[in-house]
Amino acid sequence: MRAIIIGAGKIGYNIAETLSLEGHDVFIVERDEERKKIVDENLDVQAILGNGADSKLLESIEIEKADLLIAVTENDELNMLSCMLAGQYGVNKTVARVRNPDYDKDNKLATNPALNIDLMINPERVAANEIAKIIAIPEAVDVNYFAKGKIMMLELQIEADNPIVNKILRDIQIMHNDYHFLVAAISRKEEIIIPRGDDMILAGDRIFIIGRTDQMRSIEKGLGFTRKKVNSIMIVGGSRVAFYLAQLLEKKGLEVKIIEKDYKHCRVLATDLDEAIILNGDGSDIDLLQDEGVANADLFITLTEDDKLNVLVALMAKRLNAKKTIAQVRRSDYLPLLEAVGIDVTFSPRLLAAEAVLKFLRSQDFLSISVLEQGSAEVYEILIQERMKRLINKKLRDLKFPRGMLIVAILRDNDVIIPSGEDELLVGDRIIIFTVAELIHRVEHILRLEV
Amino acid sequence: MHIQVVIDKIGVLLGALGMSMALPLVTAWIYQERAAYIFGGLMVLLLIISGLFRTILVTLQNKYTKKVRWKTKDNYIMITLVWIVAACVGMLPYLLTGTVYNITDAFFESMSGFTTVGVTVLDNVEETAKSVLLWRSMTHWLGGLATIVVFVMMISSVNKQAVQFFKIKGDSFAREKLPLNVSDGVIALGSLYLLNTVVIILLYKIAGMSWFEAINHGFSAVATGGFSTRTASIGGFESMPVQWAVIISMVISGMSYALIFHAWRTKNLSCFWQSLELKVYAAITLLATTLITMHILPQYDGQLFYAISDAAFQVLSVMTTTGWSAVDYHTWVIPAQLIIILLLFCGGCMGATTSGIKIDRHLILWKQAALELQRVIHPRIVKVLKINRQVVYTDTVHNVMTYFYLYMFVVALGTGVVVAFGGGFYDAFTTVASILGGVGPAVCTLTDIQSFAAAPTILKWLYICLMLLGRLEIYMVLVFFKLPLPKKQGKENRIVQREY
Numbered sequence: 001m002r003a004i005i006i007g008a009g010k011i012g013y014n015i016a017e018t019l020s021l022e023g024h025d026v027f028i029v030e031r032d033e034e035r036k037k038i039v040d041e042n043l044d045v046q047a048i049l050g051n052g053a054d055s056k057l058l059e060s061i062e063i064e065k066a067d068l069l070i071a072v073t074e075n076d077e078l079n080m081l082s083c084m085l086a087g088q089y090g091v092n093k094t095v096a097r098v099r100n101p102d103y104d105k106d107n108k109l110a111t112n113p114a115l116n117i118d119l120m121i122n123p124e125r126v127a128a129n130e131i132a133k134i135i136a137i138p139e140a141v142d143v144n145y146f147a148k149g150k151i152m153m154l155e156l157q158i159e160a161d162n163p164i165v166n167k168i169l170r171d172i173q174i175m176h177n178d179y180h181f182l183v184a185a186i187s188r189k190e191e192i193i194i195p196r197g198d199d200m201i202l203a204g205d206r207i208f209i210i211g212r213t214d215q216m217r218s219i220e221k222g223l224g225f226t227r228k229k230v231n232s233i234m235i236v237g238g239s240r241v242a243f244y245l246a247q248l249l250e251k252k253g254l255e256v257k258i259i260e261k262d263y264k265h266c267r268v269l270a271t272d273l274d275e276a277i278i279l280n281g282d283g284s285d286i287d288l289l290q291d292e293g294v295a296n297a298d299l300f301i302t303l304t305e306d307d308k309l310n311v312l313v314a315l316m317a318k319r320l321n322a323k324k325t326i327a328q329v330r331r332s333d334y335l336p337l338l339e340a341v342g343i344d345v346t347f348s349p350r351l352l353a354a355e356a357v358l359k360f361l362r363s364q365d366f367l368s369i370s371v372l373e374q375g376s377a378e379v380y381e382i383l384i385q386e387r388m389k390r391l392i393n394k395k396l397r398d399l400k401f402p403r404g405m406l407i408v409a410i411l412r413d414n415d416v417i418i419p420s421g422e423d424e425l426l427v428g429d430r431i432i433i434f435t436v437a438e439l440i441h442r443v444e445h446i447l448r449l450e451v
Numbered sequence: 452m453h454i455q456v457v458i459d460k461i462g463v464l465l466g467a468l469g470m471s472m473a474l475p476l477v478t479a480w481i482y483q484e485r486a487a488y489i490f491g492g493l494m495v496l497l498l499i500i501s502g503l504f505r506t507i508l509v510t511l512q513n514k515y516t517k518k519v520r521w522k523t524k525d526n527y528i529m530i531t532l533v534w535i536v537a538a539c540v541g542m543l544p545y546l547l548t549g550t551v552y553n554i555t556d557a558f559f560e561s562m563s564g565f566t567t568v569g570v571t572v573l574d575n576v577e578e579t580a581k582s583v584l585l586w587r588s589m590t591h592w593l594g595g596l597a598t599i600v601v602f603v604m605m606i607s608s609v610n611k612q613a614v615q616f617f618k619i620k621g622d623s624f625a626r627e628k629l630p631l632n633v634s635d636g637v638i639a640l641g642s643l644y645l646l647n648t649v650v651i652i653l654l655y656k657i658a659g660m661s662w663f664e665a666i667n668h669g670f671s672a673v674a675t676g677g678f679s680t681r682t683a684s685i686g687g688f689e690s691m692p693v694q695w696a697v698i699i700s701m702v703i704s705g706m707s708y709a710l711i712f713h714a715w716r717t718k719n720l721s722c723f724w725q726s727l728e729l730k731v732y733a734a735i736t737l738l739a740t741t742l743i744t745m746h747i748l749p750q751y752d753g754q755l756f757y758a759i760s761d762a763a764f765q766v767l768s769v770m771t772t773t774g775w776s777a778v779d780y781h782t783w784v785i786p787a788q789l790i791i792i793l794l795l796f797c798g799g800c801m802g803a804t805t806s807g808i809k810i811d812r813h814l815i816l817w818k819q820a821a822l823e824l825q826r827v828i829h830p831r832i833v834k835v836l837k838i839n840r841q842v843v844y845t846d847t848v849h850n851v852m853t854y855f856y857l858y859m860f861v862v863a864l865g866t867g868v869v870v871a872f873g874g875g876f877y878d879a880f881t882t883v884a885s886i887l888g889g890v891g892p893a894v895c896t897l898t899d900i901q902s903f904a905a906a907p908t909i910l911k912w913l914y915i916c917l918m919l920l921g922r923l924e925i926y927m928v929l930v931f932f933k934l935p936l937p938k939k940q941g942k943e944n945r946i947v948q949r950e951y
Contacts, residue, residue, distance in 0.1 A: 266833035271842055279831040288831065 001025070002066045004091075006052030006082045007073030008035045010330065011097065011123065013043070014354035015070055018375075019361075020045050022441055027061045031073075053081040055088075063089045070357060072097040072121075080115055087116030095119045095357050099240070119360045123353035128244035130352055131326060134345060135249070135299060138230045138324055139220070141206060141345055144370040145213070146381045146432050147411040152213040153184065153379065155372070156225060157344070160203040163224040170197035176222040180418040181211030184408040184434045185377060190336045192377045192436045194406050208372070210408045210432070212416045231255055234297040234322070236283030236313050237304030238262070238269050241328065241349060245301070246276045257292055259283045283313050286320070295321040302327045307334070314343045335374050351375075367430060377436050379408075380443060384429045397421035404436040405443065455511050456525070457532070462504030464533055468540050469497030471589055475544070478663075479582035486582040489547045497540065527927045530601055534919060537597075538562040541590050550583050555908050562915045564590025566922035567598070567804060569677020569774045569891030570914070572904045576682045581663060587678050588670035592648065595674025595804035598922070599644055599708060602802055603636035640708045643715075644804075648673045651700040658696035660688070672700040675804045677774030677891035684892065685775045691760060694777050698763050705732065705771035707802030727839050728800050728810045732770075735797060735810070739766045739790050746787040762787075769794040772805045774891030795884045806889025806921050808858060814838055815851045857925050861887055865917055872910055886914050887921040 001024045005012045008030035016039065020026045026045035029052045030036045039047040050057040052071060063069070069086040071079035076098045083094040098104050098120045110120050133143045142155035158165060164172050169183055186193045187206040193199065201207065211219050217227055233249060235242045238260030246256045246269075256276040260266050263280050270278045281288045283304065294300060300322035302310035307329045314327040326345040329335060338346045355371040362369050367381040384391060391399065396407060396419055410417040411430040417423060425431060435443050472494040479487035541561035545551045551560065556572045563570050564587055573579055652669035656662060667680045681687030685697050710729065714722050723729055743762040744755070751758040764777040769791055780791055798807030815836065822834050836843045862884050869879035885891060903911065920928050 263833065267835060270833050270835040271837075274837070274840065277825075277829060278833045279829060280833045281831045292829065 001068060002062075003027070003068040003070065004029065004058070004061065004063060004066050004086075006069070006071040006079065007097075008032075008039045008047065009072060009074065010332070010348070010350035011072040011354045011357070012070070013039065014332075014351060015072070015357055016043055016045050018354070018358055022444075027066075029057065029061075051078075053078055053085055055085055058085065058089070063091065066091050068093045068095075068361065070095040072353075072357075076100050076103060080109070080117065083117045084115050087114075093118050093361070095121060095360065097121050097123065097353065099124060101125075101240075119357070121353055121356055121360075123349045124240040125244050126352050126356050127241045127328070127347060127349035128248060130347065131241075131245055131301065132248045134326070135230050135233070135254075137227065138299065139225050139227055141339075142372065144372075144379060146368060146370075146379070146409070147416075147430050150213055150411060150414070151210065151409050151416055151432060152216050153208055153210045153370070153408075154216065154220070155187070155206055155208050156220075156223070158201055158203060158205045158207060162203070164201055165203050166200060168198050168200050169195055172201070172223070173197075176219070179211065179215050179219050179222065180416065181209050181215070181219045182408050182418045184208045184210045184379075184406060185372075185436075187373055187376075190376075192373065192404075194404050194434065194436065208434070210434075211418070228298070228323075230298040232293070232297050233257070233299045233301065234289075234292065234294060234317075235259070236300075236302045237310070237328075238265050238278070239303045239305065239328075242301075242303045243269060243272065245303075246273050250275045257297075259288065259292070284309060284316070286316065289317065289320060297322045298324065300325045304328075307331055311338060311341075311343065315341065318342055332374060375437055377434065378440055380433045380435070382431050382433060384425050384427055384431060386427050391425050392427060393424055395421060396423050396425070402439060402442065405439050406434045408432050408434045455508060457529070458504050458508050458511070460529055460533065461536055462501045462508065464536060465497050465504065465540065466501035468537060468593075469494045469501060471593060472497070472544075472586070474589060475582040475586040478585045479580070482581045484580050484582050486544070486548045486580050489544060490582060490586070493543055493547070526604065530604075531919070531923055531927055533597065534562075534565055534594075534923065537565050537590075537593070541565060541586075544583055544586050548580055548583050550579055555911050556904065559903065559911045559915055560587065561590060562918050563891070564588075564676070564678065565594040565597075566889065566918040567591050567594045567674045567676040567772070567806065568886055568889050568918045568921070569671070570886060570903055571678060571892065572911075574682075574904050576680060584667060584678075584680050585663075588667040588676070588680075591674040591676030591678055592670035594922070595676070596641065596644055598674075598804045599640050600637050602709075603640055604633060639712055643708050643712055644673065647703060651703070654696045654700060655693070658692040659690055660693060668697070669700075671775075672697065672773060673704055673804070675701070675704050675771045675773045675799065675806075675889070677772075679775060684777070685764070686777045686779075694760055694764055697775065697777075698760075698767055701767040701771045701773050702736075704773070705767070705799035705803055705805055707800040709802040710800070725839060728814060731810050731814060732800055735794075736763075736766060736770060739770075739794060743783070743787045743790055747783050750783065765791060766794060769885075769890055770797050770805075771799045771803075772807050772889040772891070774885070774889075776892065792881060792884075795881070795888050795890060798888065808855065808888070811838075812851045812854065815843055815848055816855060818843075819848050819852070854925060858887070861917070861920060861925065865913065868913055869910060872907055882914075883917060887917045889918075889921050 003019050003024050003026050005016050005026060005028045008016070008028050012028060016026050016028050020043055028039055028045050028047045029050055030039065030047060031049070031051060033049060036047045036049050039045065048057065048061060052073060063086065069083060069091045071082035071094070073079055079096040079098060083096045086094050094117055096117045099122055103109055104120055104122050109115060110117070134140060137143050137154065139156065140154040141157055144153045145151070146153070183195055185208040186195050186199065186201065188202065209219065209223070220227060232255040235246065235256065235258045238258050242258055246258060249256050250273060257279060258269060258276055259279045259281055260269065261282055266278050266280045279288070279292060283302065294317050300314065300317040302314045304310055310327045310329060314325040318325050324344045326347070327338065327343045328349065329338060329346050330348050330350065332348045332351045335346045335348060351374060355375070358371070359369045367383055370379040372379065407419055409432040410419050410423065410425070412426065433443060472490045476487060476490040476494060479490055538558060538561045541564060542554070542557035545557040545560055546554070551557050551572060560572050569591070576584065648669055651672050652665050655665035655668055660668065664680050671678050679685065685694060706729065710722060710726055714720055740759065740763045743766065744758045747762060748755065748758050761778045765780050767773070768775050780788060796808055797813065798809040799805030801809050801811040815838065818836050818838065822836060825834065826832055836848055865883035865887065866876070866880045869883060870876055903914070
């Protein structure tokens with residue numbers, strides 16, 4: 001596949017990296033010389049200096065042969081123009097990053113055929129949606145849904161006082177035999193382990209459990225987790241993510257407080273939000289945080305533009321007894337480190353956006369994809385079709401999947417099956433495959449071979 | 452102020468008043484009253500003067516081709532002038548037909564009509580000539596129409612400068628529901644007003660009034676006035692169908708024409724549900740009716756239907772500032788009376804013909820109060836006051852707060868003056884509040900009979916001032932005198948003299 005990426009910012013860089021690792025021909029158009037140099041030095045892609053809406057430049061990299069154009073510069077209008085231009089050259093799939101809320105959602109532009117945009121992505125809105133998902137299940141580090149919401153995967157942090165610490169998985173499964181669930185993976189010291197029955201759970205691990213959505217609450221309870229309802233949420237920084245998030249939370253009737261430094265921006269937020277309490281002040285002001293009840297906050301989220309401030313304030317809030325902290329950090333290389341320091345969840349909006357774009361690109365082959373732990377593992381949902389002859393009617397143990405790749409759930413006629421080695425796959429099943437990053441290409445490979 | 456514009460508008464006003472004398476003229480002709488000559492004569496005279504003004508205007512325009520710069524402030528002066536001139540012209544039929552014998556009474560009656568207050572100096576309404584009664588109701592109707600026109604003007608001029616005074620009238624939540632063009636807005640709401648009049652008259656006729664009474668009360672109801680063709684007001688009919696017809700008409704007349712227009716234009720009734728002021732209007736009506744019914748039920752020997760009918764009637768009559776009475780509420784128990792007196796300070800929706808403080812202002816004040824309370828808990832809070840999800844700007848809030856203060860100040864001052872002239876405190880207070888609020892006869896307790904004929908002349912002039920202040924929302928009258936609010940009274944006269 002030939003892909004053209006306009007803009008080598010965080011999102012563009014990430015997508016380019018992933019696509020090139022998967023063996024695609026990637027061209028990246030970047031206006032800034034410095035950024036181009038970074039791409040040249042680090043990635044196996046062809047970087048071109050110039051404007052993404054310049055048709056001469058695009059012709060020079062043979063845009064007419066391209067299958068895909070992803071416009072992810074800072075400039076919404078330029079992104080849209082690039083997609084429009086790509087349409088003229090017959091590129092059949094385009095993605096545009098559009099941040100301005102005036103352009104997305106209700107605007108007819110999004111569906112305008114002349115613009116030829118298949119996916120409009122708003123990184124801030126994506127981030128807000130992700131956080132809202134976590135808020136629904138506050139004890140989880142991450143939440144993913146499959147099979148139209150029937151199957152759910154939770155990432156849970158194991159504390160030292162948890163009853164399942166130092167137990168081997170087989171015993172845990174036997175202990176809670178009445179519910180079907182599976183520990184799909186363990187994240188230990190920044191490494192993903194696909195466990196076997198005799199693997200032990202240690203304090204400090206993060207486990208990925210998969211099970212039926214309607215039983216998940218009981219499963220969690222059995223494993224020593226309690227689901228607490230989130231009522232009060234405190235957000236530091238009135239960025240766009242904060243605004244989208246507050247909008248989502250207001251609808252759910254949760255109590256939201258936003259602390260923002262800039263008075264004028266406070267007024268804007270107060271105008272656009274109905275219920276949220278907007279406070280004008282510095283988020284790193286301990287007195288202010290304490291006066292506004294940080295100790296009673298179920299969730300403390302830092303969303304300022306400044307990574308260091310986000311981390312600092314989140315740590316401070318943790319010290320002040322905030323129950324759960326989430327920090328936005330743009331530099332994605334820090335992320336795993338920070339969660340080790342004590343911030344419960346960290347995320348980078350651009351990384352999330354890159355994930356969303358990748359999900360969209362693969363959605364032709366797969367029903368859905370989830371990216372876990374900043375890309376170190378992925379979960380695929382696949383519909384078993386007749387052409388996949390090598391998979392059908394065989395016991396799972398005979399399929400000989402490599403270690404690191406695991407079928408974690410099967411949805412057959414509305415029934416959720418947590419499979420063992422004895423189960424077989426039938427045509428029409430939806431299967432959920434968990435895989436570590438190194439084996440992602442193998443998944444595609446296995447599926448492709450069956451054709 | 453430009454003399455040409457004044458001549459232009461006053462000419463049009465006199466012409467309109469002349470034209471509207473046609474209806475009393477026809478009535479006088481039908482009932483073969485002597486007043487026919489008077490109305491005929493007045494009509495001709497007014498039309499001639501109006502024509503004269505127009506001629507003067509044309510010559511003036513030929514002389515001075517310079518473009519007239521019309522300031523928003525001039526609008527307010529003009530509006531006040533319109534009411535005063537109309538009241539002056541409107542008193543002529545009373546004087547000439549010998550209905551009242553002195554200028555004070557005639558001007559009082561006329562001003563009460565045009566400001567849709569509805570208090571009267573006529574002791575025995577039944578004996579008054581029918582054409583004069585119709586003219587009296589007509590002044591209500593014209594006053595109501597003028598109120599609507601002013602409302603549209605205020606909304607439309609909201610983008611221009613120097614309108615901080617009236618921001619509330621043109622508040623964002625009403626503005627977008629109207630065509631932005633003044634003349635379109637006047638035509639739209641004017642037609643609704645006319646339609647409402649026709650509907651209400653038909654309703655009254657069906658409920659059992661004679662055509663003459665239906666037309667009179669219809670004019671009065673649609674303008675939320677209060678004049679009646681019977682001394683005992685609606686109570687004089689002693690008919691439940693009539694009472695309920697009046698209740699329905701009052702409910703409709705207390706609603707915002709802008710909102711009705713919006714629903715009609717979008718063919719969608721959902722805006723009624725979304726409108727907070729309408730919901731509050733309904734809630735207050737229901738709550739007050741229920742509470743009063745509970746209190747007066749023993750007095751009605753447990754006859755629930757009659758208790759509810761009377762309670763609902765009195766509540767709406769006071770709230771919409773119509774001011775009719777079906778029953779003498781002073782015979783009720785004290786708690787029920789208290790509720791009625793509280794409702795004096797309520798008023799109907801903005802954009803209707805009701806006077807008083809109005810629900811929209813109360814809403815803003817309450818929301819502001821809630822906001823201040825929140826600020827005590829969260830000192831750093833930044834909050835924008837919103838009604839129906841639309842922002843109410845800070846200067847509007849200040850305007851409303853100042854209005855409320857001035858309103859209460861005028862009530863206090865007025866009460867003081869009336870007490871000084873020998874009235875009882877309770878009577879003085881309710882009378883002043885009900886005249887300033889445009890409620891009129893229902894709550895005035897100054898006299899046993901519902902007439903002001905016996906009041907001292909000086910107090911009648913005080914009441915006339917209160918009527919004008921109430922109808923023109925205080926600020927407008929103050930602008931007329933060009934009295935900058937903080938300045939002392941002494942300086943004001945000099946300024947006025949310099950100008951004219």
